[in-house]
Each structure stands twice: as C-alpha cells, then as structure tokens.
Amino acid sequence: MSRMKNYSVLVVFFLFANVFAQESAVDSLQQVLKNSKDDIETAKVLNELASAYQDFNPVLLKEYAQKALVASRKIDFALAEGTALLNLGNAGIISGNYAEALAYFQNAQIVFEKELQEQPDNQLELKNGLARAYGSMGIVFSEQNSYAKALQNHLKALQLYEETSQELKVAQVSNNIGVVYQSQNQDFKALEYFLKCFKIQEKNKLSYSGITATNIGKVYLNQKNFAEALAYFQLAEKRFEQFPDARGLGELYNNLGRYFQQRNNKQDAVLSFDRALFEFQKIDDKFGTSDTYFYLGQFYFEQNDYQLALENTQQSLVYAKELDLLELVQNSELALSTIYEKMGQTNASLKHLKLYGLAKDRLQSQENIRQMVQAEMNFEFDKKESLLQKEQEKKDIVYQEEIKRHQMQIFFSILFVILVFGIVFLIYNRMQLKKTLTLQKELAEYEQKALHLQMNPHFVFNCLGSISSFIVQNGTDSAIKYLAKFSKLMRLTLEYSKEALIPIDKEIESLQNYLELEQLRFNQVFDFTITKSSKIEDDLALPPLLLQPFVENAIIHGLIPKQEKGTIAISFELEGETLLCTIIDNGVGLEASQKLKEQSVSIHKSMALDITKKRLEMMETTTQKKSFVTIDEVVDENGVVKGTKVVLHLPVQYL
8 A cells, every 4th residue: 555655664764763752851941051162162062962852842843943053054063964864854754844944955955065075084973964865756756656766865875874884774775775666666676775784683682673573574475485475474573572673563463364264374463453453553543543443454354254244344444534544545435336336235335435436436536636736846956956966067167177287297297307307417417427537637636747757767867877877978968968858858857747738849748858868878779750630739738758758669679789870750640530659660670679679678668568558548537539659660672671660649639
C-alpha cells in the first residue's frame, strides 16, 4: 500500500534524526543559552535547542531554528547557518509543507558547498552538513514520489558520508535508498541497500536494526523467498525483544501475518495479526491499527468467512475516515462492495461501490493537487539547481584558469630559477676556468722561469770553463777582453731572466754576444751570420736563451771536431702562425757527433738540451699550440754529410 510505504520512510527519517529529546536536556540547553558569552556559542546552542524540540514540539523547533539562522548570519557563521536551514527544513516536513522544506534544504546545500570551497580546513563538519542537506532533500522527493530525484540526492549523501567515514549515517542513508527502491518495486536493489544498512546496524548493536530486518523480510516475501523472509522476521523479533518498539513490532507482526497467510498457515496468520493489533493499540497508533484491520479483512475474505471479513474491513474504514486516509478509504470501500456482493447484498454492494468511486475521485483530485504542488516544487528546484550548476560551471572555469595560471607561474618560476642557476653556474664556471687558466699560465711561466734559471748556471759554468781555457791558451790580455764580453752577456742574461718572453731583437743581440765570445775562445775557427725576415715585427717575442744550447751544441760537437774553418747560419722566419728559428752548421754532422759524445760524455751539454725540450713542452701547454724542434743532417747531391740543421718551430707570441 502506498500509505504504508510513506510511513516506512518517515519512520526511518525520525529514527535517524538523532533527536529523542528529553525535557531535562532542553532545560540544560536553556541554561547554557542564558549563560552564553559569545555569538558563536549562542548560534550553536540555538540549533541544539531546535533539534531537541524536533520530536515533540515542531513549533518551538521552527522558532529556535529561525533564531539560530538570524544569529549565525549576523556573525557570518556558515556552519551554524547551514544547520539552522536544515532544522527549518525538518520543520517544513513535519508540517507537510514540502516545497518550503525543499527550499530550506537547497539553501543549506548552497551554504555548505560555498563554505567548502572557501574554508577547506573544516572539511569533516561541512561535508557532513552537506550530506544531511542531500539526504533531507532525498526524503522530501521520496515523500512526493519523485523517486529519481530522491535517489540522486540520497546517493550524493551516501558518497559524502562514506568519504567522512560516518558509518551510522551510511546505514541511515542506505536504508532510505532501500525504501525508495522498494517503493518502485525494485526489490533486488532495495535488498542490496537494506542488507548494507543491516550489516552496519548489527556491527554497532543498534536498537533499530529490527526495523531494517523487517524491511529485508518484506523484500524476500515479495520475491516468494519464504525461508529467507521467515529468517529475517524471526531475527527482527529477537531485536525487538532486546530493544522494545511497539510500532516496529506491530509492523513486523503485520508482515508475519501476510507470510503465514501466503503459506496457508491460518492459525499463525490470525495470531500474528492479533499481536499486531495489540502492539498498535498499546500506543494508540491508529495508522497501524487501520492497516491491520484491512489485512484481517482480506485474510477472512480469502477464507470465505465473509462476516469476519466485513467486520474487520468496516473497522479499517472507520479508522481510515477518522485519519482522512483517502487511499485506505478507497481500498476499504472497494473491499466492502466485493464482500457484500459475495454475501448477496446487492444494494449494499452498489452503495459502497459508489462510495468507492467518490473516494477514488477525491483521491485523484488530491493526487492532482499533489502533482501540481510537486511540479511547482520540482520546477523551483530544477530552476535553482540549474542556476547552481551554471554558477558551479563558472566557478570550475575560474578554478581551472587559476590552476593553469598557477601552473604557468610555477613553470616560469622554475624556469627562471633554472635560468638564474644556469647563469650563476656559467659565471662561476667561467670564473673558475679563468682562475684555473690563470693559475696554469702562471704555473707555466714560473716553470719556464725555473727552467730558464736552471739553464743560466749551466751557461755560466760553460762560459767560465771557456775563459779558464782561454787564459791557459792565450794569455791575460785576451782573457780580459773575453771577460768584458762575458760581462756584457751576463748583464743581458740577468736582465732577461726576469721575463718569460723577450723581444726577438734582444734574443739576437744575446746570441751575437755569445757567438763573439765563442769566436774569441776558439781563435776564430768559425764565422757566423744572423738574419731576420722583414715580415717579423719588432714586438714578436720568444723565451730568452732558447736557441743558445743548440748554438753551443753546433760549435762544440759540430765545428770544433772538424779541424777546418766552419760557419754557423742562424735565421728567423715566419710561416703562418709559426716562428721558424733555424741553426745550420757545416760541421761533422749528427751521426759523427753522436759517436764523439759516446767517447767523451758532457753532462752539462745534455742537461741544457733536456731543459730546452722541457721549456718547449711548457710553451706548448701555455699557448695550446705546437712547439717542437727538428734536427737533421745536411747532405749534398752525393749523400755526403755537410753539416747539421736544427729548426725550432715556435708559436707566434707578442709582448
């Protein structure tokens, strides 16, 4: 029956409203309200008072909820404002003003959703408030038979409660979803949610699990699954023994009566219906009593006991008229018409048939009015929902743009940091490289100087040896002349020793002094020439005393062993980026010189050449250009050795 279906929803709603207010609780809250010292506490207590009055005084429920709404809006307390709107919506349901209730619930939804976006830190309470708004709208739509919208809102509420791990609320909404599916005769879906609800109730040992067990039994009974139906009815009976509930027990016995009726167990069926009457009459529940009398009338009619069927159906009609239950009045009038027809009382049958028609017309008229109200309510709801959706779409677009902008800001910030880091790294790396190169250059210069200073003593020792030999061979006067030239050469050498590079003309001057000394020493046994290419600029430079060891080597090991007049030709030329320093003698040649060295090894001479080679290596490291020396024999057309040719390949450097 449609009326019984709605009764089930309301029972669930009020059972799960968490408000079985006691007078003492109300008095305690009134005292807290009087002692309240701030507006936030006042708004909270006013909402608690409204909830406390919900079960027994809807007028005060609305009054305190309105006060809470004013107080919360005054201080912009969104959570309290949403709760006050929910309480006002509950007042609308109790008074039967579903359109007003729906408007309040929808406004509560707006408040909670807005606050969730603006205050994400208070997610739990706000999500629970939003879930209550959706669940309450689901109940309104269910009462108005708008099952699609009812399910839509209940499922939203269920999702939110699952997100916040509100297990008891999940059970509540699951039960309400089951009732909606049951009202649409979708027994399998209804069973799924009833079982989900019952599992949570059993886990938490909740007192109202008997009602859910009854609902599950009803579904199984509709499916003709009698074994499961009886099992859950018996389970419900045990729960009601633990947690007495006359209304719930009356519903259970009505369903047990229907079960035994379908199982053709007449005695137990009558006993169950009688128990239902007892429970309903114990609490003066005329709604339940009218249903039970109607069930008894149907039962006796099936048993062909038309008199008892008539008496029980008439009793059901009395309660239905008293309570103005048009659907039950209509069904009772039709049943009485059928009973009188079976009893052969045609006039009475026609009379009740006409009354059935009138009741049907009244019910249809009431249904039309309800549908008009529902259509208006749905229109307003859809209109506001559409506006909310558009507003949400705008917010989503703005939010997405903000996310994109934020992502771009992050991207460019990271890019900027990387760029700055890269620039700093490059600058640092360049500075380090410059520092390293500078150090390497300085190190090379110091090594050059060290090698140069290392060679200078060797040159001095050689010269002193030559002077000593000259004194023995030529006498004092010639020795003094030799010393004068040696002194000049030493001054030049000391002056050059401070520099890594000297002008090419200074090097030529130094070589000329040295060669003149050697001419005096060896009594003019050789002649020499020094030439410089016109392409060579005056500021071209080279390390000091770089050629001297090779010139000395040419004299000592090339010309002296020849015992003939010799010549030494020194030239400086440019070849691209390379300075060619060439020393040519007409001595005994490289091979013959090596044989003479083996017979009389001169440590100083070989040391001078080794030092010069190291200087060339350092020059190559510093300039990053090739620096090397080539030594070849000079031969004529017949292959006869005519002397030695030494070429130094040096990188072009300027002062």
